[in-house]
Amino acid sequence: MSELNRHEKLGLTDEDVINMYKTMKLARKIDERMWLLNRAGKIPFVVSCQGQEGAQIGAAFALNREKDYIAPYYRDLGVVLHFGMTTQEIMLSAFAKAEDPSSGGRQMPSHFGSKERRIITGSSPVTTQVPHAVGFALSAKMKGKDFVTFTSLGDGSTNQGDFHEALNFAGVHQLPVITFVENNELAISVPIEEQIASETIAVRAESYGMEGVRVDGNDPLACYEAVKEAHNRALNGEGPSLIEAVTTRLMAHSSDDNEKQYRTEEELKHAKENDCLLLFESYLKEVSVLTDEIYDEIDSQIKTDINEATEYAEKAPYPDPSTIHDYVYAAEEGE
Amino acid sequence: MSELNRHEKLGLTDEDVINMYKTMKLARKIDERMWLLNRAGKIPFVVSCQGQEGAQIGAAFALNREKDYIAPYYRDLGVVLHFGMTTQEIMLSAFAKAEDPSSGGRQMPSHFGSKERRIITGSSPVTTQVPHAVGFALSAKMKGKDFVTFTSLGDGSTNQGDFHEALNFAGVHQLPVITFVENNELAISVPIEEQIASETIAVRAESYGMEGVRVDGNDPLACYEAVKEAHNRALNGEGPSLIEAVTTRLMAHSSDDNEKQYRTEEELKHAKENDCLLLFESYLKEVSVLTDEIYDEIDSQIKTDINEATEYAEKAPYPDPSTIHDYVYAAEEGE
Amino acid sequence: MQKTYIQAIRDAMYEEMQRDENVFVLGEDVGRKGGVFRATEGLYDEFGKERVIDTPLAESAIAGVGIGAAMYGLRPIAEMQFADFILPAVNQIVSEAAKIRYRSNNDWHCPITIRAPFGGGIAGALYHSQSIEALFASQPGLKIVIPSDPYDAKGLLKAAIRDEDPVLYFEHKRAYRLLKADLPEEDYIVPIGKAGVKREGEDVTVITYGLCVHFAKQAAEKLADQEGISTHILDLRTIYPLDKDSIIEAAKKTGKVLLITEDNKEGSVMSEVSAIIAEHCLFDLDAPIQRLAGPDVPAMPYAPTLEKEFIVDEAKIKQAIQDLAEF
Amino acid sequence: MQKTYIQAIRDAMYEEMQRDENVFVLGEDVGRKGGVFRATEGLYDEFGKERVIDTPLAESAIAGVGIGAAMYGLRPIAEMQFADFILPAVNQIVSEAAKIRYRSNNDWHCPITIRAPFGGGIAGALYHSQSIEALFASQPGLKIVIPSDPYDAKGLLKAAIRDEDPVLYFEHKRAYRLLKADLPEEDYIVPIGKAGVKREGEDVTVITYGLCVHFAKQAAEKLADQEGISTHILDLRTIYPLDKDSIIEAAKKTGKVLLITEDNKEGSVMSEVSAIIAEHCLFDLDAPIQRLAGPDVPAMPYAPTLEKEFIVDEAKIKQAIQDLAEF
């Protein structure tokens, strides 16, 4: 095993890391396409995963996608792709079409949900998913099930009361839940030093009697390792973990935001230099896992996939107006 | 200075500590009287300070009662007595009489407030006062005023979202505010280990980039010292502090509670052994500050004071029913 | 067997926990202590601390963790120690519980029951006396029930626990030991969404809920005996969404409607009841729609003089019915 | 000079901050960025970061710290980025701000203004389109204002900032750039607590607020031209506590009342308006009190088909007025 090769030490095969790369790149390319569609006036809104795919994929690959439950946040395109959402489904949601599995076109894109894949339905108010994840973890403990619950959120969102209340609950009951903070050091326009009074977010773990870890979120392998360890702890009854992945926001907050209002050219340049996708690409080339041939194949597969998905979604029907009344409550005769 | 004498080292005179003792004892005796009145069916409700007077008086004496603002919680009889509330006023509130300065008989007793004395009006939902205290501290900073804001709460109450949100705000802006947790290791019936996941409450300070200190809350001098230091830091622009005083709840949670439901005889006995008033009394005798003569004088003063106050309050009129509509909003013609 | 209102509540939980092992209780002091009002008395001993969970003092977590467990498939009964203290959990209840089914297009749902003691008349002062239901009674996706007697207390709570959607269950703390009734031995539910006629009458229709039903019944008896006034009483039972048909029927019955709530008046649940009547059977009315309610002040004060002034009691109801009958 | 609705809001803040150095702004992204809708544009540069504070992402702290500062004697303007995200702050607003004067028997008070963009029609989906006002419109101690045009937007915001009590100020985000008007150069306020007649008419009375006033005016013009129907429009402006006298007067004027809100219907502000009318001038009515509102679903969905179905627009209003006129 070469000195350079880090993934084998983590028990990941070459195929594993190629899959990781593929999913990262798919997330990136879907996201890029959504921006184009937005700028072309075809979809009203995008909130981007760009720059955080490494953290997302590293974390997601450390989970058990046959058993675990996830409560992701709006940037987690990488996470939900690994949990089985298809490009077509993502595009259906971007176009607000009836077939969107997350919400039937009722929610903005990136408000993921799929019971079948154990993706817990999410909303827009930040951090509300964290107590939900703790509730799933409590259920696992009560019912003696061996799944782990994973939830993620942004750095700014760790300042919400729900973060504190939920993590304390998880800590008291030593529940199998992993809280993964994607710290891109911005909350819309507010930089981390005006947002968070602690040195790091990971140190907040001590307030909840849990393990706290800070990792390089631009490096999927580092994230994989940290989440894998947390997953093991959770399964071994050693309780919850808080993981802070220091990552990078490559784009504006959303398609409604103009980041020039608050981010300097310097800062933007620095962000570009930390592009997790390019860094992982270099690594995979360095260890001779990503050949030109594989690269091209992945690239063209992804293009086709996205083109087909976009075309399908664009043509798909909107929800019928009459359906607006559906599903406020369970249907009268049970569900 | 004798080896035993700890107060002189803190810059406290004999007169100071006698005053501390007096106020502690006054708080205790008022509280005891309120229980008697409650059991006699004369007042509907008591929530007790007993066992926490040491922490309260130690902390309060470290503040500047000419300038500082305080946002106390319901057990803080000791704190508000030091800030100028009279026995008569406390009794007026216990009897829900119109003259009660905190609320005119509208709130339960122990919901302190007095603008004149810079006692910020409090409510029943726990922890809401903590962001208010931060708002006062923000005002001090914005206006360049040299007051410090002090707020207190119970151990269980540190699990509310407001604690987290407020302390983070204070930490980010480095505001002159002291958060004082009176940790009696119970929240009604729930013991601290089922309540709080962290090792101590003081460690939570790190989440907010502030100084965290844990002291013996049964010892007023230790509390005085910790709060004095925090006060100095606040005035020196060194920001907020979190102080945990480990204290003792001598009584049931309130007059509506039966602590036998959840506290063993053993635990109750242990609590009694840590009675801060008796401990401080011993200390003051040991260093020959509290003579039998002074003791008797204080004792009889307090008795007279409480008797008179009770008598006055019992006779005082209730608010007139017609006043129920007053003060929902400012009077039409300004205030 | 004679049961008080609070025993009925406790029995409903006990029986549902026996029936379905997915039912569990969480809240402050619900375990060892059995609840500050003792609504969960004995449950901890019977079902253990895994199913009767003393939570940290954090209402948003109580609701939010409960919501998570409900989405997983359990049947949490979350207790808010006082209805006044449900407010830190509003975001979880309104943004989350109420919208989970709708936002996921029926993929997920959230069968949680949230119990909270409400109401005044027990020297609870501003923060232990509130009627907080109006704050939630505009949020589709939620159901809100308020029982007026032990029979409904038990039946509505069972229905709430078995319901596939989030139900807020507000129980009147002054009713806890005041109201007693013989309850059936057999299992029963009171269906959510249906109001109940608690007294038949011809002259005046009273529409109300909660403890006011009790006072209205007492007033009605006296008026029947003393004045020969015959009062029809509709108990809303579910205050959101409202049972429009029953409201319209009751209003039409006498043409004179008195709406009563212990809550303050402006923006109360009774506003909507009035609007339904004004929309659907205006021409059946023989008198303006009257509302009897608390004064529009922030909450019920502590002093007995003020508490009495605030509270809607039998005497005030009697007077209002009589005035309307004479209109 | 022509100003948009959002410029009017920004100007009100600017001028009040000039006038009174105790006025300051706090909220998420209100500083450097000038607000996500740019309502605070330029304030950071003009007044500095001490008076235009970018807060951590924590609404309960924004409200709670603001409340503290207001009690001290400052005049905070707290921004909630979207009205939908005010919910984590409900406890601070309802338990604290609303009750501070009352509970302290007038010793303390809390002059805070809380601004929040509300309303739909901008593809904001379930959580960026809500009308959240009904949730607060039963809490004495609060005042709630909702401007319908640039003139009122400026005048009501100034009145809110100068008010001695907490005011919730909801601004319609679709109105931000849609509505323009010439505003006076001089300082003025629009008094809180007073509704305003926005159109005189004889046949049908429309009572509404917010952006619906605009649509109602457009519909009324068309109906006047095309059908000869004369519509009277009352803009509530303050939706809590309501201006009862103006409501009663407007209802009596035509005897046919249409109440309009963009919010979902059951439990909306319009329920109380209806109840006031049914209580005070029932016999002046020639038709049932009609309500036109959003459907009773949790919130406005994202898909354009559903959003259009939800929203109250000019066409729906026109139809409703016409139906009522023909009643």
Ligand SMILES: Cc1ncc(C[n+]2csc(CCOP(=O)(O)OP(=O)(O)O)c2C)c(N)n1
């Ligand atoms: C409770 C709440 N308040 C405000 C918002 C508006 N908002 C959406 S994203 C965001 C910033 C989030 O920052 P962070 O948590 O760091 O996540 P990031 O977007 O940087 O990944 C804000 C303020 C919201 N969605 N929810």
Ligand SMILES: Cc1ncc(C[n+]2csc(CCOP(=O)(O)OP(=O)(O)O)c2C)c(N)n1
């Ligand atoms: C938000 C809220 N929830 C619940 C309550 C009911 N309650 C009053 S005191 C208390 C326990 C407080 O415990 P702790 O903070 O440790 O303070 P202590 O009473 O022990 O001094 C509870 C649950 C409340 N007042 N506010």
Ligand SMILES: [Mg+2]
């Ligand atoms: Mg961020």
Ligand SMILES: [Mg+2]
């Ligand atoms: Mg305690």
